[in-house]
Amino acid sequence: MRLPSYLRSVAGRFLRREDVAEEMEQELRAHIALRADDLEREGMPRAQAERRARVEFGARERYKEECHQASGGTGIESLFKDVRYAFRMLRKSPGFTLVAIVTLALGIGANAIVFSLLNALVLRPVNVPHGGELYEIEQGRDHAPSQSYADYLDLRDRNKSFDGLAAYEIDKAGLDIDGTPAQTFFYEASGNYFDVLGVKPYLGRFFHAEDEHGYNSAPYLVLSYSLWQTRFHADRNIAGRVVLVNKFAYTVLGVAPPDFRGTELFFAPAFWAPMVDDEQLNGFNTLPNRGNRGKWLVGPLKPGVTPAQATADLNSVAAYLAKTYPSDDDGMSFALTKPGLVGDMLGAPVHAFVAGLMLLSGLILLAACANLGSLFSARAADRWREVALRLALGSTRARILRQLLTEAVLVSLGGATAGIAGSIVLLRWLSAWQPIPDVPVNAPVNPDLSTYAVAVLLALISGLLFGIVPVRQVLHAHPYQAIKAGSNTLAASRRVTLRDVLLALQIAVCAVLVTSSLVAVRGMIRSLQSNFGFDPHDAMQVNTDIDMGGYKLEQRPAMQRRLLDAVSAIPGVTAAGYTDRIPLNIGWSDSYIYADSTTDYKPSNIAADAMDYSVSPGYFEAAGTALRAGRTISWDDSKDAPMAAVVNQEFARKLFGREQNAMGGHFKIWGGKRVQVVGIVEDGKYKTLSEDPQPAVFFSILQAPSSDTWFIVRSSRGTGELGPAIERTLSGMNTGLPFIISTWDRELGTALFAARAASLALGVLGALGAMLALTGIFGLGAYTVSRRLRELGIRIALGARRKQVLRAALGRVFRLLAIGSAAGLVLGLAATRLLSFIVYQASPRDPFVLAGVVATMLLLGLLAAWVPAMRALRADPMLLLREE
């Protein structure tokens, strides 16, 4: 038969399906009637003749089915029938269907969310044309992405592999649109930035390399779409408008397209300004200093150049730099990485974290499948009679299996739909979430087509996976035996069944999840209780940048002193001081430290790479940092006095061997300047909570000035009253400076963000795992009890005690719980080694965690077994006997 007529026949039959079935039925009925007529004519009574005719005809349902197939109504039509039948069967047991769909929705939803994270943070390139071809240059030695501007110029002009190389840096400045400056985060970008990325303006024009004519020569801005919308009311004639940046006049050139968020995934700048204006934008010019590294470099490779070739090319430039500028670039080497997550600095932990989440959510789905597998297998056992009857009527086993699989896939698609819907809501919320106050840090993780595709694929796979579980039962079904015995389950109750294995597996998986989430929560609690080296409670902090008010370099110390005096005079303030940056905040600065004896300041002679801070007198008292020896910074450590520094214990140990040797000792910083240690303070946390002890040095801010200013104000009256008082005082001074005032506790959220996010994610996964364990145990418990209700009733009638009844009913379930939990605990403890990368002090051998897991699993078991146990105890033999 030719294809078109075949299709027409299929389509026709599909449309007239009812008619065809009806016609077939009539024809078979006619056959039996005709045969019965003949038999009647031979002298048989009519009723007997008809029965005989039906028997002679054979398995009517099977022949009908075969007729359907023979007439071309195979694929689509019988699938349609299967689906309809499956719908009917599922509607008949709404409880089962609901539990199955919710279970899967949790599993699929968790996976859809985690896949979205993976997609947004790892798989999807930065959102620019040909984003997949972009590479970021990092230093080979420590995989830090930061380069100096001078090195950037050399790299840009000397490499032969990149099709253009752009530099950018995240910075903040006072943006003054309507008379009041506001702290605004933006990109300083090289002139070629937009051209290298191939981004086209939404409105107006971008700046280009031709716009740069030396330092401070290009007073231009490109607005982000969202800044243009929110602060400029989407004014289409914006190009040419002049605004003030740090009191300097800048002309708006144009607006970036809505979907362009710069070249970092976590950070959306408000505007872009040319890097050559660094002095105006930043307060001082970092560009000429080859040792000042803070620029990130990206660019696409030329067509046909492999990353390996490009790395070799970059390293030949590195060799040139090391030879030409040994004091800065000795031992320089470069490597390539993917842009978007500050190179490998964020990239590595984010990848590890997402991979960990993938693994755990995969486990969730596996547990959900095991759960559903045992549910379906129990259901198949209950449908024994139905299966047997269909087999007896001539249905083939393949057909019944297909029917069961259709049901499974239908359930899994229902679960997927619910799961995707839930994940969309959650992902929308996550995408809008800005975890760090005042800083535009967030990550768009909205689901896209690939997320949906993965979710549906997972649903189909898991549907087939748990749908296959009852296959063996169906294959071994024998219609005659089934109908005769009525029930086959008593015989099997002593053996270890597939359902038992599935439940144990599922409980093990859930125990892994519960273990990891407990480890994460425990780590979180510990990190909150650990010693930061300062006391964030009862302290306010005020952030401002003196050069946003347009003050000259020499005016700044006096301005800072004025502000400090005003804040200190507020009633109730016990201590106040300021620093150029606070520990555990976004961004830090480190300095190379040399021993006093060093004369050659090449990188190999570095004695320590220390976190550096410039602090005012009173800072340590305000921050609550304990002084171990010597004194703190005083107003006498002024510009003309010898350089003095307070160091932490780790610094003292690292440079002087012992803490006691450090007091009064000297060390050298970049440029060979000698510094004397005048005091030693306790160690603290500086970059992250999970870091190892770091050396830190605190200079006098009079000797190492900075315009970036964080006041720390400690009060005996509580932060609730202090905040408004500080605000009144500062705004009364008419300084023209933007101030951001918050409690230190709140600001600390930044440092805790990663750990908090990790704990939250693991906690949610753990809760999901616990829920699955609950439903799994409940399912099997309830099933066992309902199958054996009659037996239990008889036991009760014969005088069994409650304990014995319970043991008979649920002993098996609890044995499985114990086995699964033990296996899961061991696996979970092994897995937490992986967690220790993200979670602070995630120690697997924590008695709290061990006890917590055992208690949780036991509690889950008791909770889940409660209802079935009550039902078992209430088994009434009389009632049961009457029923059958």
Place this chain on the structure above:
Amino acid sequence: MGEQAQILPGTLDLLILKAVSLGPLHGYGILLRIGQISGSALEIEQGALYPALFRLVRQGLLKANWGTSENNRKAKFYELTAGGRKRLREEEDGWNRLAAAMAAALSARPEEI
């Protein structure tokens, strides 16, 4: 009823075509006709006839129309199409050749070799 032979796979179609070639018949009638012309020597389960009938209709070898049986029952009557007639001839020739060859092979005696 004499001794019955299991029907060879693939031969049911040929039997149906042959039965119908002698005049339009309903399903039950086809069964009776096959029984009659084969001397009741071939056994077919009654229901098994129908999938074959549907297949032949789909292949365009048979066509079916509703009609009334001799004892006034509504039934579906099958008859050969032109294609069916052609196919029947081909199959008959094929069978006859095969049967002759098989008969010759089985009746071979040592002295003939």
